[in-house]
Amino acid sequence: MTKPTLADLTAFSAVAAHRSFRRAADALGVSRSSLSHAMLALERELGVRLLNRTTRSVAPTEAGEALLMRLGPVLRDLDEALDAVADSRGSPSGTLRINANESAARLLLRTVVPRYLKRFPRMELDLVAEGRLVDIVEKDFDAGVRLGESVPRDMVSVRVSDDLRFVVVASPSYLAGRVSPQVPDDLRGHDCIRQRLPSGKRYRWEFRKHGQEIVLDVPGALTLDSIGLMVEAASDGLGFAYVPESAARERLDDGRLHMVLEDWCPFIPGLCLYYPGHRHVPAGLRAFIDVLKEVKNSRTAVQ
Structure with a gap:
């Protein structure tokens, strides 16, 4: 049996996570047809069906779920190893995707973003301003920014602003x-x-x-x-x-x-940046959080 490539396993993990070839293809930066062909080739190589496909959805089979459970920790360990290499160079690289409402995006653009991009020139920031609350994991965002009361309970949150009303x-x-x-x-x-x-x-x-x-x-x-x-x-x-x-x-x-x-009109919890606690935190997001805390602390000191 030919061993599958890391790219094929990463692609399978993306399809299983997004439950969609289109969304997974967008996240990976490949075409939907090439991703579909890659998954068919992977199934042929392994000799087992990994994905159940319908006209509306895609979901892992029992064998696919078993592979995914073992594959997840391996890919996370690999991400951590690559981040460690990036940290040794002193500067993270890649793309950081953040979903926020418009007011939060404006606040970040005035405060955190300029300092972040100047300090980490190898990073690209994809900041999406969106009114509706989205599932950041499903939509392949690294983090979201919303009012504290809107942050899902299973997320790790970091304060962006003071209480507001x-x-x-x-x-x-x-x-x-x-x-x-x-x-x-x-x-x-x-x-x-x-x-x-x-x-x-x-x-x-x-x-x-x-x-x-x-x-x-x-x-x-x-x-x-x-x-x-x-x-x-x-x-x-x-x-x-x-x-x-x-x-x-x-x-x-x-x-x-x-x-x-x-x-x-009482005060309510302010804006929070949040991200999944069960996933590996990429170096670019860790660096963004560090700058966010730095900016917030400097504002507090001035006050």
């Missing part, structure tokens, strides 16, 4: 001549700028005070799917918006927006 804001022109809301339910008598989530649902505004929690499907003729546009619309007098305080901070400071219901 969502606040209700409106322009002086909108507030002029109107009674400012004193409790969340008062918003039912106002124009509110609603938010469309990536899932297609409209976001319901969440409030909490002294242990009391209120969730409102606020009224409003305008719905937007961008925090930035919501801040602009509120500044233009179109109604109340419920946005991260950081997104409205500049306009709050210069008086273009005013905050209401502040005591109903």
